[in-house]
Amino acid sequence: MAEPHRIVIVGTGLAGASAAGTLRERGFLGEIVLAGRDPHRPYELPALSKAILLGDADEPEWVHDEDFYDEHNIDLRTGTEIAGLHLGERAVVDGDGEHIPYDRLILATGSAPRTLPIPGADLAGLRTLRTLDDSLSLRDALGAGVRVVIVGAGWIGCEAAAAARAHDAEVTVVEPLPLPLHKTVGPEVGEVFRDLHAANGVTWRLNTGVTAFTGAEGVVTKVVLDDGTTLPADVVLVGVGASPRLELAKAAGLELSDSVAGGGVAVDATLRTSAPGVYAVGDIAAHFHPRYGRRVRVEHWANAKDQGTHVAGVLVGDVEPYAKSPYFFSDQYDLGMEVRGLANPFTDDLVVRGDLAAREFTAFWTRGGRVRAAMNVNQWDDGAALQALVDFQQPVTAEDLRTAPLPDLL
Template identity: 65%
Template sequence: MGDPRRIVIVGSGLAGATAAGTLRDKGYSGQVLLLGQEQHRPYELPALSKGILLGDTNEPDWVHDEATYADQDIELRLSTVISELRPDTREVVEADGTTHPFDRLLLATGSQPRRPVMTGVHLDGVHLLRTLDDARTLRAELLAGRRVVIVGAGWIGCEVAAAARRNGCEVTVVEPLPLPLYRLLGDTIAAVFRDVHAEEGVTWKLGVGVFGFTGDGRVSGVSLDDGSELPADVTVVAVGAAPRVELAHSAGLELAGAVTSGGVDVNACLRTTAPDVYAAGDIAAHFHPRYGRRVRVEHWANAKDQGAHVAGNLVGGAEPYTASPYFFSDQYDLGLEFRGIADPLADDLVVRGDLAAREFTAFWVRGDEVQATLNVNMWDDGDVLSALVEGDTRVDRTKLADGDLASLLG
């Protein structure tokens, strides 16, 4: 078809709202309709597990100023539930039956935290963390002296643990794997995070799973699968997220069965298997030219960058998305940036700097190419690290550990 007269975006998170704004920045003058299920205008997620839980702010970083939507003629409809997608007739349908036609459609429905099926998971005081309302509700519960049990030691679990300790809570983290962040970082680097939290007063329950939650109306304990029970005033379940693919599934779009974490199949240009339907952000299982396979990423930078990128393709472009994953985290006085995709069980680890001092850069290397990097409390080499991950640079491992990094770029 020719230039689209009407672009509909389902999902008002970072990917969807960034795409809407970028369409206007690129000079698109047709109709833009942005549909969101939440009551709040689009916001970014990092502050939810950082500044808001710490009590440093009660506001997230908003994707756009409130006036931007009217000023740029972006029709923003909040508290709107979409119940059906009809690719054949180019329509999306609200739960109340209201129909919205489209010439091109972007699905940016994001992901939702996994809620395990177990006893007591719906008791008061058992929290998930995904939305602004979730963060504000949880922050009100993180009071000094309260016993907080966190289930899961991924990035969200670790950040919540750090915030709870800063607020004076007694914190225990339960994780069935031998170390926090184990599958992402491997033994050596994961042990750094274990030790950081232990020094800050976090109690670890590693190598043990959760059987269920106990309490009469409100949670009072967490039962472990070794038969023990932890007393709890507040619990947080942080066992990962699942892409929200229900609309795509019911519409017959191809789903990414080959990707462990699922998602919607999109090609290198973020286009789905349905004509003029695209997907970006957490739900997009994107065929990545660099990796030669589908990749689904849930981090902030991916949502923002894919949202900006797909805007060009929505108005007729056909540019592949080639950026490698990036994210950041802050825990106590430890700040970090991660670039790329590592397989800690297969890749070789090269460390530059001092692990004990928590000032280092870790490189995961396969053959003579850098697959991923993690810089902790070291901020001078970001551009070089990005270039090493993004390019096809052959590296000298000795120089990675103790040499001029920039010289590796040739």
């Protein structure tokens, strides 16, 4: 395939911006167009539910300095909606009808927050947390005595609850599953997060669904639960996950995959789609992972950054597959944690090193005597060893994981 002269990147999030920056770092001298709907220059998402929402920062971590794009001759087009892909003519079309030709195309369109298809879902004041503007607006609404109802106890819901309590808001979290983070970490570790939030003043409504939102003068004021209870609310945050933005890919006829939760754009081990010269990265990529031997789709920060960097290398001649383990971190109150790897907490075996009740432990999920994922909670000395255990999956025993020096297991 001939050397590209123009690379167009759709999506100005971390994945797209990492690809653009790495292309320049790797010596690509052709044109780069980086276009996306967000009005701000590219930024990272973790601070939105952490430092910004807590009030510890007013800005996110920007992917690059403000002058970076001009200095590196990257045509950054913020606030730009890409309306369609014309794969036959190798062009994308923006919302104003401009055709932007490409030699290579990277799709990094990210995810959109899910909503609930229930009565009152169109009321004003229902919030989601996905953008910088979302975070700043939500923070402005928090304060002492403000009644906050959070629907959903995943990572966003839990982190938002911790931030709201830091502002002395009255927080209730509604979750249809029996525990927070239930699908991600399973019951034993889920209990740790339940107790953590309860100790910090959060009211849980677990095993409980939401059937409607009601309001006054078009603004949400109450959350109706499936047990008939009505929760008054000054602020309602819907944190029930996100869906990959697949509209452009689907309309263009790219191969999609339903083998991953939420679906995704089918890409091979080097992040190529079914169309010549077109790649997909980040939240939308249903990537064939060589270690797992199947497609995976990962929505976390590190995956966006690393896949963006990797695809830039592919476009300048690298041939290695993308094989990094998923990574995620969270901070809630005085609890900090990291997760490496990919596991099923309901079928894998849980091995705990340390003390769950003290919230100082490492949880291992093992299968066939090998570590599939590891979560360190308020323990920071063994990150490299945990990464190696997940990456290389050498055989280990449960007793060794509980008691042996972790570097000795490598």
